[in-house]
Amino acid sequence: MTSSSGKTWGSRFGEAADPMAQAFTASLRFDRRLWAHDIEGSAAWARALGRAGLLTTAERDELLRGLAAVAAEIESGRFPFRPELEDIHTNVERRLIELVGPVGGKLHTGRSRNDQIALDERLYLREIIGHVDAGLREIQAALVARAEEHADAPMPGYTHLQRAQPILLAHHLLAYVLMFQRDRERLADGRARVNVLPLGASALAGAAFPIDREALARELGFAAPTANSLDAVSDLDHVLEFLGAAAILGMHLSRLAADLTLWATSEFGFVEFADAFATGSSIMPQKKNPDVAELIRGKSGRLYGNLVAVLTTMKGLPLTYNSDMQEDKEPLFDTVDTLEAIFRVVPPMLGTLTFKVERMREAAGANYSTATDLADYLVRKGMAFREAHEVVGRTVRHGLATGKELSQLSLEEFRRFSPLIGPDVHDALTVESSLNARAVLGGTAPGAVKRALDAAREMIVRAPRA
DSSP, rough: OOOSSSOGGGGGOSSSSOHHHHHHHHHHHHHGGGGGHHHHHHHHHHHHHHHTEEEEEEHHHHHHHHHHHHHHHHHHHHOOOGGHHHHHHHHHHHHHHHOGGGGGGTTTTOHHHHHHHHHHHHHHHHHHHHHHHHHHHHHHHHHHHHHHTTTOOOOEETTTTTTEEEHHHHHHHHHHHHHHHHHHHHHHHHHHHEEEEETTTTTTTTOOSSSHHHHHHTTTTTTOOSSSSEEEEEEOHHHHHHHHHHHHHHHHHHHHHHHHHTTTTTOOOOOEEOGGOOOOOSOOOOOOOOOOHHHHTTHHHHHHOOOHHHHHTTTTTOOOOOOGGGGHHHHHHHOOOOOOOHHHHHHHHTTTEEEOOOHHHHHHOOOTHHHHHHHHHHTTTOOOHHHHHHHHHHHHHHHHHHTOOOGGGHHHHTTTOOOOOOHHHHHHTSSHHHHHHOTTOOOOHHHEEEHHHHHHHHHHOOOOOO
16 A cells, blocks of 8 residues: 555655655656556566466456556546656556555565666667667668669768868768668667566565566566666666667767758758758848758757766766666657657658759869879879879879869870870879779779669668677
8 A cells, every 4th residue: 555645655754745855856757658668567567476476367367457447548648647646657556556456556566666667768768779770771761762863973072171082972872871770780789788677676686576587578578687686776778878879870960961061052062952951041031041950960969968967877876776867767768859850850851852963073073183093093004102192292283383173284294293194194084984993892983882772772671780
């Protein structure tokens, strides 16, 4: 039975909680989203109590019926949430007792809110990792689709935000596909550490009844029970791993958004956002701002902050459970909500971009972007690369002084810098020649990129390796 105060622990206390303190410690406002997982775990616990001989078959069935009724009330919006009952766990338990009577008080036998909370969070996180993986697959598929549309479109590659060498637009987009694949792999790897059953650890020392934790783990789809009851109720590593993976994912999304917002400037002119994914200015009628991409970039800060918040909360906690650990829920839920919001807008945003391929092609061959190809040309003629680098540097300086691109220099001008340069030099300095030369695995040559596209399509549909 609960105390007259409604608290599951209230019989020890002779004075009611201060209303301000009660509001301060309550978590129902945010942990109510765990209700389905709480009921799933409670139903499994009722069956475990039955197997252990602590409930009769009739009692077990009555508890399961009551839990199903609670779930139906919550789903229909009829559940009488009571903030004074602190959290979702106590709300569910109190309503269960109201529906089935005193037998409802038997459900908590051998169980603590400590292992109950730990279980709910692991069930929730296991489900969420699947949602995040699905969201990443959609983004990857959108990137691959755009890469296939522009499989042969050249653009400048950059280092230090300076034009460096010609690449294919598809090659650039596929780089993000691989980044997101690593995110999927990190999440899959972390799921293995999420997928451990804490239920049965009780408050900290383990349940005092003969609960078959291996059977309980199998029933709830966990790989195994936790091996140490102290660790089971004080561990948030799995939450931190998820927040860390989400922060890295946020960084990748931010970099993609940064590329697109840069490319949308008049200075670059490589891409235009659809009107549906842009906004205007309240004062400048001509403006078209890439606000959606900018906010994707900005929300990486939330993801970083949520990770740091939980790391900071955990860094000085003694074993085992402390109420400080309640502070992991809001950062976790905020990270989940942030990612889900991003996943809803990124695929359609990518799908409606207009790539200015002619502008990209023009820029790909400008600013001496094939200078490295001239050095490689000289290497093929027998010159050491370091000498070739020096020769090409002087050639570029000449081009700058005369206002000519490499393609505009005459053979006579080239030969001032090396007698090895022959009439075939101009063919070696085209954008197409530069691209075709880089046919190594992972390179930007059209053939290599086509193979990479084929591999990416197959990779997306497979479950990521853990």
